[in-house]
Amino acid sequence: xxxxxxxxxxxxxxxxxxxxxxxxxxxxxxxxxxxxxxxxxxxxxxxxxxxxxxxxxxxxxxxxxxxxxxxxxxxxxxxxxxxxxxxxxxxxxxxxxxxxxxxxxxxxxxxxxxxxxxxxxxxxxxxxxxxxxxxxxxxxxxxxxxxxxxxxxxxxxxxxxxxxxxxxxxxxxxxxxxxxxxxxxxxxxxxxxxxxxxxxxxxxxxxxxxxxxxxxxxxxxxxxxxxxxxxxxxxxxxxxxxxxxxxxxxxxxxxxxxxxxxxxxxxxxxxxxxxxxxxxxxxxxxxxxxxxxxxxxxxxxxxxxxxxxxxxxxxxxxxxxxxxxxxxxxxxxxxxxxxxxxxxxxxxxxxxxxxxxxxxxxxxxxxxxxxxxxxxxxxxxxxxxxxxxxxxxxxxxxxxxxxxxxxxxxxxxxxxxxxxxxxxxxxxxxxxxxxxxxxxxxxxxxxxxxxxxxxxxxxxxxxxxxxxxxxxxxxxxxxxxxxxxxxxxxxxxxxxxxxxxxxxxxxxxxxxxxxxxxxxxxxxxxxxxxxxxxxxxxxxxxxxxxxxxxxxxxxxxxxxxxx
Numbered sequence: 001x002x003x004x005x006x007x008x009x010x011x012x013x014x015x016x017x018x019x020x021x022x023x024x025x026x027x028x029x030x031x032x033x034x035x036x037x038x039x040x041x042x043x044x045x046x047x048x049x050x051x052x053x054x055x056x057x058x059x060x061x062x063x064x065x066x067x068x069x070x071x072x073x074x075x076x077x078x079x080x081x082x083x084x085x086x087x088x089x090x091x092x093x094x095x096x097x098x099x100x101x102x103x104x105x106x107x108x109x110x111x112x113x114x115x116x117x118x119x120x121x122x123x124x125x126x127x128x129x130x131x132x133x134x135x136x137x138x139x140x141x142x143x144x145x146x147x148x149x150x151x152x153x154x155x156x157x158x159x160x161x162x163x164x165x166x167x168x169x170x171x172x173x174x175x176x177x178x179x180x181x182x183x184x185x186x187x188x189x190x191x192x193x194x195x196x197x198x199x200x201x202x203x204x205x206x207x208x209x210x211x212x213x214x215x216x217x218x219x220x221x222x223x224x225x226x227x228x229x230x231x232x233x234x235x236x237x238x239x240x241x242x243x244x245x246x247x248x249x250x251x252x253x254x255x256x257x258x259x260x261x262x263x264x265x266x267x268x269x270x271x272x273x274x275x276x277x278x279x280x281x282x283x284x285x286x287x288x289x290x291x292x293x294x295x296x297x298x299x300x301x302x303x304x305x306x307x308x309x310x311x312x313x314x315x316x317x318x319x320x321x322x323x324x325x326x327x328x329x330x331x332x333x334x335x336x337x338x339x340x341x342x343x344x345x346x347x348x349x350x351x352x353x354x355x356x357x358x359x360x361x362x363x364x365x366x367x368x369x370x371x372x373x374x375x376x377x378x379x380x381x382x383x384x385x386x387x388x389x390x391x392x393x394x395x396x397x398x399x400x401x402x403x404x405x406x407x408x409x410x411x412x413x414x415x416x417x418x419x420x421x422x423x424x425x426x427x428x429x430x431x432x433x434x435x436x437x438x439x440x441x442x443x444x445x446x447x448x449x450x451x452x453x454x455x456x457x458x459x460x461x462x463x464x465x466x467x468x469x470x471x472x473x474x475x476x477x478x479x480x481x482x483x484x485x486x487x488x489x490x491x492x493x494x495x496x497x498x499x500x501x502x503x504x505x506x507x508x509x510x511x512x513x514x515x516x517x518x519x520x521x522x523x524x525x526x527x528x529x530x531x532x533x534x535x536x537x538x539x540x541x542x543x544x545x546x547x548x549x550x551x552x553x554x555x556x557x558x559x560x561x562x563x
Contacts, residue, residue, distance in 0.1 A: 005232070007232070007245075011379050012412045024299035024300065025179060026176070029303040029307060031105045038098050042137065046098070049099065051101060056082075057103065060282065060285060063075060071132075073132065073135045076101075077307075081104045083102050117278050131146050134282070135283050136274055139270045140269070141349060150191070151259050156197045156259060156262055158262065160202075161202040162238060162243055162266065163203060163211065166205055172269070173288075174208050174211050179214075184272045189222070191266055199225050201229055201247055205232070231243070239379065239410065242379055244263055250262075285304060287305065287348065289349065293353035294357070296318075305346060309328075309340050324356060326352065327354055328351060362420055365422065368419055374412075387399055388423055396433055480510070
């Protein structure tokens with residue numbers, strides 16, 4: 001099938017350095033002495049630990065349960081014993097730690113029970129759940145959960161299989177397409193059916209002729225609707241939006257997803273993992289990693305997740321005399337590892353032993369001369385020099401107006417800058433500051449909402465309490481009136497206006513009624529003198545108007561009070 005390619009703006013053509021590692025076939029990496037499996041395989045989600053120290057696990061057994069919408073399961077890469085569940089550093093520029101499961105292999109590689117999944121006969125939601133429970137994520141570097149990316153199964157017309165692998169030095173996808181093309185396309189067909197796409201397009205850079213030929217041969221035996229399309233080798237042709245634009249002409253704006261425009265993109269290694277999960281029930285416990293750079297034996301190995309990176313580099317024979325750092329990923333978008341003890345993740349596609357000979361130190365940063373080279377190279381069609389000035393002056397509002405977040409941090413601008421300005425570092429700084437301010441603003445808004453809700457709740461409780469008091473006062477008045485108790489004075493405030501006073505008045509009335517109804521105690525057998533003294537006291541009380549009958553009226557002999 002012949003397709004008309006659209007291309008994209010900008011881009012660069014750095015030295016590919018593919019030949020160093022692409023010639024050797026994929027070989028399995030030997031079992032390390034121990035595996036450190038992080039329960040956080042990406043920045044989006046962390047899995048819930050399901051094992052404890054001392055527990056025996058089998059290869060493929062689930063050791064981490066998915067949490068949240070973007071969560072996926074984590075599995076034991078081999079059989080052995082869990083010796084520790086603790087915080088370990090993970091491969092990240094920050095060098096921060098995350099909860100990890102440390103497994104001591106028993107060397108037997110005993111699998112847990114695996115069961116193929118008949119995705120044609122089972123409901124679609126069960127197929128997506130199976131991919132989640134097998135830990136399938138995007139292996140192009142972003143590790144986005146595949147079951148989420150498959151969407152609702154409607155609205156997608158074109159499924160793109162990304163085999164461009166545009167970044168220099170990386171060849172893991174190239175070797176995978178050469179050696180396992182049929183499995184890749186089988187997984188792509190599964191993705192195509194689950195997503196509901198009518199067409200399947202495989203995009204491969206034209207500097208991989210062996211991979212293109214292998215994928216063509218595998219596609220020849222399939223039904224129609226599958227096209228293997230070579231694309232020009234121009235970095236970053238493998239970026240999702242750039243590849244979509246090249247193959248379909250559709251431009252995906254920032255903040256929008258390809259699915260909204262009827263197109264979706266998956267990496268070839270992801271398609272291979274999907275095939276293994278469906279055909280054999282096999283979870284993702286390993287991936288192909290390129291070992292290259294300042295080493296004696298560059299190549300590609302299939303490494304278990306959790307393998308210490310220093311163990312992998314030893315397989316390639318690093319020239320440690322002048323190796324000054326190790327990069328994870330490519331030289332354009334990768335980063336220097338904080339330590340070689342960190343483990344392989346699902347996102348680990350390449351390890352480059354760097355040296356001053358291969359990657360000379362950057363010259364000192366100079367002043368921007370506004371030559372415009374960065375703008376001509378930007379694949380997102382931005383104005384990098386303007387973004388640089390706004391980021392440097394911390395004018396983040398202006399940086400956002402110039403579409404800072406459209407930047408994919410590909411590094412093309414810094415690569416062509418004659419002033420040697422690390423432009424991407426400035427953009428990352430500006431983005432992090434904006435995100436931090438948004439988090440602070442969100443926290444302040446939440447605090448204000450909590451404060452306003454607290455005030456509203458207190459006012460509501462106050463009104464409810466007043467209403468209850470008023471109702472209770474009215475009930476008490478009605479009961480006293482029915483029992484013939486003391487009537488409330490005509491000038492007393494209504495209960496609805498002052499329920500507390502009404503309740504107090506009612507309580508006093510009850511007390512007086514109880515006092516009047518109470519009979520004197522200890523009055524039997526009194527002497528004549530004592531009885532005469534009591535009678536005299538009662539006479540004086542009646543004279544003062546203090547004596548009342550049981551019904552609350554004044555005694556008959558009470559003299560009229562002075563006005």
